[in-house]
Amino acid sequence: MKRGRESGGALxxxxxxxxxxxxxxxxxxxxxxxxATATVLSAGAPLSRQAIVKHLxxxxxxxxxxxxxxxxxxxxxxxxxxxxDAVAWLIETSPQWDRRIDxxxxxxxxRTSADLSMR
Numbered sequence: 851m852k853r854g855r856e857s858g859g860a861l862x863x864x865x866x867x868x869x870x871x872x873x874x875x876x877x878x879x880x881x882x883x884x885x886a887t888a889t890v891l892s893a894g895a896p897l898s899r900q901a902i903v904k905h906l907x908x909x910x911x912x913x914x915x916x917x918x919x920x921x922x923x924x925x926x927x928x929x930x931x932x933x934x935d936a937v938a939w940l941i942e943t944s945p946q947w948d949r950r951i952d953x954x955x956x957x958x959x960x961r962t963s964a965d966l967s968m969r
Contacts, residue, residue: 860913861939864932867912872897873905877914880928887923 867873876891892902906926909915913932917924 860932861935863912864914864936867908867914868936870905870908873909876902876905877909877928877930880915880926881930885918885925885927887925891926 868877879891880886888899888903888906891906892899895902897905906915906917909926910917914929915926916929917926
């Protein structure tokens with residue numbers, strides 16, 4: 851990972867990498883099918899091998915994949931461990947969002963009740 855966790859950079863990079871459907875699909879394929887080369891991953895894809903390599907590099911930069919050289923081939927291996935940081939962040943921030951949603955729900959209900967009483 852390029853940036854430290856303390857600045858939120860690692861999570862930013864992780865969520866940024868996973869925000870793209872192509873990268874999520876590549877990550878899912880690596881997790882389900884195991885290590886693969888960019889050539890294998892690009893077979894049947896609507897993107898060029900070079901585009902797949904760029905997406906794989908984003909996964910590598912986020913710590914979600916590791917390139918392993920085997921002779922002339924580079925195989926990408928899923929490293930889903932950084933997802934634990936994302937899950938921890940979601941669990942940590944979930945109560946804050948729940949409170950905000952509850953406040954919004956209460957405001958909406960109060961306004962709806964006030965609108966109905968004015969009729």
